[in-house]
Amino acid sequence: xxxxxxxxxxxxxxxxxxxxxxxxxxxxxxxxxxxxxxxxxxxxxxxxxxxxxxxxxxxxxxxxxxxxxxxxxxxxxxxxxxxxxxxxxxxxxxxxxxxxxxxxxxxxxxxxxxxxxxxxxxxxxxxxxxxxxxxxxxxxxxxxxxxxxxxxxxxxxxxxxxxxxxxxxxxxxxxxxxxxxxxxxxxxxxxxxxxxxxxxxxxxxxxxxxxxxxxxxxxxxxxxxxxxxxxxxxxxxxxxxxxxxxxxxxxxxxxxxxxxxxxxxxxxxxxxxxxxxxxxxxxxxxxxxxxxxxxxxxxxxxxxxxxxxxxxxxxxxxxxxxxxxxxxxxxxxxxxxxxxxxxxxxxxxxxxxxxxxxxxxxxxxxxxxxxxxxxxxxxxxxxxxxxxxxxxxxxxxxxxxxxxxxxxxxxxxxxxxxxxxxxxxxxxxxxxxxxxxxxxxxxxxxxxxxxxxxxxxxxxxxxxxxxxxxxxxxxxxxxxxxxxxxxxxxxxxxxxxxxxxxxxxx
Amino acid sequence: xxxxxxxxxxxxxxxxxxxxxxxxxxxxxxxxxxxxxxxxxxxxxxxxxxxxxxxxxxxxxxxxxxxxxxxxxxxxxxxxxxxxxxxxxxxxxxxxxxxxxxxxxxxxxxxxxxxxxxxxxxxxxxxxxxxxxxxxxxxxxxxxxxxxxxxxxxxxxxxxxxxxxxxxxxxxxxxxxxxxxxxxxxxxxxxxxxxxxxxxxxxxxxxxxxxxxxxxxxxxxxxxxxxxxxxxxxxxxxxxxxxxxxxxxxxxxxxxxxxxxxxxxxxxxxxxxxxxxxxxxxxxxxxxxxxxxxxxxxxxxxxxxxxxxxxxxxxxxxxxxxxxxxxxxx
Numbered sequence: 001x002x003x004x005x006x007x008x009x010x011x012x013x014x015x016x017x018x019x020x021x022x023x024x025x026x027x028x029x030x031x032x033x034x035x036x037x038x039x040x041x042x043x044x045x046x047x048x049x050x051x052x053x054x055x056x057x058x059x060x061x062x063x064x065x066x067x068x069x070x071x072x073x074x075x076x077x078x079x080x081x082x083x084x085x086x087x088x089x090x091x092x093x094x095x096x097x098x099x100x101x102x103x104x105x106x107x108x109x110x111x112x113x114x115x116x117x118x119x120x121x122x123x124x125x126x127x128x129x130x131x132x133x134x135x136x137x138x139x140x141x142x143x144x145x146x147x148x149x150x151x152x153x154x155x156x157x158x159x160x161x162x163x164x165x166x167x168x169x170x171x172x173x174x175x176x177x178x179x180x181x182x183x184x185x186x187x188x189x190x191x192x193x194x195x196x197x198x199x200x201x202x203x204x205x206x207x208x209x210x211x212x213x214x215x216x217x218x219x220x221x222x223x224x225x226x227x228x229x230x231x232x233x234x235x236x237x238x239x240x241x242x243x244x245x246x247x248x249x250x251x252x253x254x255x256x257x258x259x260x261x262x263x264x265x266x267x268x269x270x271x272x273x274x275x276x277x278x279x280x281x282x283x284x285x286x287x288x289x290x291x292x293x294x295x296x297x298x299x300x301x302x303x304x305x306x307x308x309x310x311x312x313x314x315x316x317x318x319x320x321x322x323x324x325x326x327x328x329x330x331x332x333x334x335x336x337x338x339x340x341x342x343x344x345x346x347x348x349x350x351x352x353x354x355x356x357x358x359x360x361x362x363x364x365x366x367x368x369x370x371x372x373x374x375x376x377x378x379x380x381x382x383x384x385x386x387x388x389x390x391x392x393x394x395x396x397x398x399x400x401x402x403x404x405x406x407x408x409x410x411x412x413x414x415x416x417x418x419x420x421x422x423x424x425x426x427x428x429x430x431x432x433x434x435x436x437x438x439x440x441x442x443x444x445x446x447x448x449x450x451x452x453x454x455x456x457x458x459x460x461x462x463x464x465x466x467x468x469x470x471x472x473x474x475x476x477x478x479x480x481x482x483x484x485x486x487x488x489x490x491x492x493x494x495x496x497x498x499x500x501x502x503x504x505x506x
Numbered sequence: 507x508x509x510x511x512x513x514x515x516x517x518x519x520x521x522x523x524x525x526x527x528x529x530x531x532x533x534x535x536x537x538x539x540x541x542x543x544x545x546x547x548x549x550x551x552x553x554x555x556x557x558x559x560x561x562x563x564x565x566x567x568x569x570x571x572x573x574x575x576x577x578x579x580x581x582x583x584x585x586x587x588x589x590x591x592x593x594x595x596x597x598x599x600x601x602x603x604x605x606x607x608x609x610x611x612x613x614x615x616x617x618x619x620x621x622x623x624x625x626x627x628x629x630x631x632x633x634x635x636x637x638x639x640x641x642x643x644x645x646x647x648x649x650x651x652x653x654x655x656x657x658x659x660x661x662x663x664x665x666x667x668x669x670x671x672x673x674x675x676x677x678x679x680x681x682x683x684x685x686x687x688x689x690x691x692x693x694x695x696x697x698x699x700x701x702x703x704x705x706x707x708x709x710x711x712x713x714x715x716x717x718x719x720x721x722x723x724x725x726x727x728x729x730x731x732x733x734x735x736x737x738x739x740x741x742x743x744x745x746x747x748x749x750x751x752x753x754x755x756x757x758x759x760x761x762x763x764x765x766x767x768x769x770x771x772x773x774x775x776x777x778x779x780x781x782x783x784x785x786x787x788x789x790x791x792x793x794x795x796x797x798x799x800x801x802x803x804x805x806x807x808x809x810x811x812x813x814x815x816x817x818x819x820x821x822x823x824x825x826x827x828x829x830x831x832x833x834x835x836x
Contacts, residue, residue, distance in 0.1 A: 043594075103584060138716040307724075309724070323794065328726075329723060329724050329725070329726050330726035330727070330728065333725075333726040333728075334726075339724060345720075346719055346720055346721075347720045347724055348718075348721055349718065349721065350713075350714050350717035350718040350721050350722070350785070351717060351718065352717045353713065353714065353717055353783045357710065357713075357714070359722070361710075361714055361722070361725040361727070362724075362726055364707055364710060364711070364727075364730075365707065365726070368706075369705040371706050371707050371708060372705050372706050372707070373705060373706065373707060373710060375705070415725065484658075
């Protein structure tokens with residue numbers, strides 16, 4: 001069978017940073033094709049090249065057997081490629097009909113929209129998907145699932161041959177997912193191809209035919225999903241040959257010595273919403289507990305729950321002897337918990353402020369007397385941290401945005417160390433920093449727990465988790481599924497646990 | 507400890523000077539205006555001219571400084587003009603009441619304190635709308651923008667209230683060391699606010715919230731309280747400005763007091779170097795901005811240019827200030 005789409009040797013760089021280096025993708029007509037990979041593997045760049053948002057630097061794209069010339073969304077649509085984005089790009093305040101026919105309105109006398117015809121057409125298309133709704137009502141009055149289906153229906157009504165779905169189930173509940181899967185199967189039956197991007201591997205096994213895996217801007221694997229195991233897919237995503245993983249020392253953590261002190265923090269059956277339904281975790285003094293899990297497994301949500309950022313709807317969080325969970329970050333800080341967010345830009349630095357002001361932001365109330373900041377103490381403290389952590393800055397008054405990523409991260413780490421916390425929750429502490437800074441940050445963390453404190457560590461990097469953590473609590477779809485203890489954790493065992501493979505516990 | 511030759515040892519005052527210096531486009535504009543007036547405008551270099559300008563610029567500056575704080579948190583306050591009218595309408599009602607005339611001293615004190623409390627209440631309303639109910643600042647403050655002046659007019663039946671009360675009028679006509687009282691008042695407020703912004707916990711949080719609200723919140727900052735605080739300060743200063751205007755005129759006109767002041771104040775803050783996305787609070791910049799706007803107004807007026815044209819000139823200044831801000835961003 002001639003492929004519907006064939007992309008080969010695609011390359012793309014942004015300002016010299018390589019995003020794609022030899023990516024390829026082949027989709028057959030009437031096939032549901034999965035595209036997976038870690039964050040930054042190049043999935044969305046590849047899709048954006050396909051839909052004309054970006055221009056490729058090199059490579060070939062054949063669509064329906066001919067070289068594709070797609071320079072924008074409109075051309076993509078006309079060629080028969082439709083994209084259903086994570087964030088729906090529809091207009092919630094306008095009617096279902098308007099959203100469906102936008103840009104392709106049936107006209108009367110060449111100027112006026114023929115509403116009767118438009119409504120009829122919209123209703124007819126939706127009925128084909130088994131959706132019977134009032135098409136005159138505003139789109140926003142329906143659930144996310146219906147809105148998504150309207151987007152898909154719109155795409156198909158425009159004669160799409162390929163529908164791209166980017167994380168389509170991320171905001172759907174179980175029954176809505178079933179409806180969506182029904183529609184996907186309907187598309188397949190009608191000969192329409194679907195490119196399905198998702199972090200949820202179970203879904204892929206449920207509806208996909210083949211799966212392409214990307215890593216570091218390359219296509220590394222393409223196989224039929226029947227016969228593949230989750231372990232295979234995860235191994236391909238992470239670039240690990242699951243058979244030959246040796247736990248050589250590659251991080252600065254050193255082996256975790258499991259000296260267990262008194263319990264610092266305990267979470268039992270904690271839930272905050274659909275993304276986190278049952279977190280069980282115990283943290284002792286002098287211990288680093290890792291949170292393992294794939295994207296969407298609830299790691300970040302777990303951190304936010306422990307820090308009092310998301311209200312806890314079930315279960316209990318106990319810090320030492322405090323009976324209840326902190327209700328706000330301010331309360332968590334007062335009780336001695338610090339939280340380093342994974343999103344340094346959006347939730348970490350105050351870009352226009354100086355290194356000094358950023359560093360003391362969490363400590364500020366304790367630096368003040370009668371509401372006035374004690375500047376002498378502040379400067380002395382900041383200088384101490386700049387020296388101790390080796391923060392490279394011209395001057396403590398330099399705006400933090402001018403620092404490198406690694407040094408920004410050190411300032412933020414110092415922001416939390418400065419409050420002299422008992423517990424630090426670190427969400428991806430070494431993401432986006434260079435190797436040198438990474439080792440330094442890891443050493444700082446080890447030093448911190450060495451003083452009898454506790455760390456909850458979230459990391460997508462397996463060696464950091466395996467070597468850094470004394471224990472790893474593994475999350476899957478918002479639940480604690482198992483716990484691994486060092487010594488004895490290998491990347492192999494972790495990967496199996498992430499895949500929720502029963503052989504781990506056996 | 508090892509002695510390190512880090513430039514960090516130099517005083518942070520440098521940084522503040524640097525921040526001040528960023529507004530030097532404004533200083534240049536001010537000097538250009540002064541030189542132009544000295545050469546062209548008749549009778550410009552006379553004390554009387556100075557007094558007129560100081561007494562008029564003081565109200566703009568006082569309101570603009572409050573506005574600067576609000577803008578520094580990423581907000582905006584459209585209700586300042588209406589709050590001026592409300593405070594200004596209340597004052598004569600109080601000191602001309604039966605009680606106020608019976609005890610003149612108490613009457614004047616109450617005529618200053620009570621309107622300011624009313625202004626504070628307005629600020630609380632704005633702050634709660636923005637910080638707790640999370641209404642967009644422009645919409646939240648639009649409510650009092652519309653209703654505040656309405657309330658003031660209802661209180662006074664829409665009449666012009668004239669009065670003779672030397673004690674109260676001192677607010678607008680008094681002189682210290684030969685210069686108008688309200689000029690000194692504006693200066694004192696500027697010094698106080700500068701101290702608040704650069705030295706206090708509150709000031710640090712104002713800038714942090716404007717710079718990155720999420721980060722400030724996750725660092726334990728009292729985001730709601732600080733936001734309510736800036737709206738309260740802004741409204742209180744607007745109320746004070748309303749009292750001054752009434753004192754200058756020895757008359758309260760609810761329809762005109764503070765009319766279009768929100769625009770002057772925002773313009774002065776922006777010209778003074780406040781970033782509309784927040785994170786910067788140049789208090790003295792607001793005074794500079796107010797001076798420029800006042801001088802442009804005066805220049806055009808004194809040279810016989812019509813008021814309507816003056817409005818266009820003001821718009822041009824704002825445009826220029828915004829343009830400078832945009833180009834400064836990297």
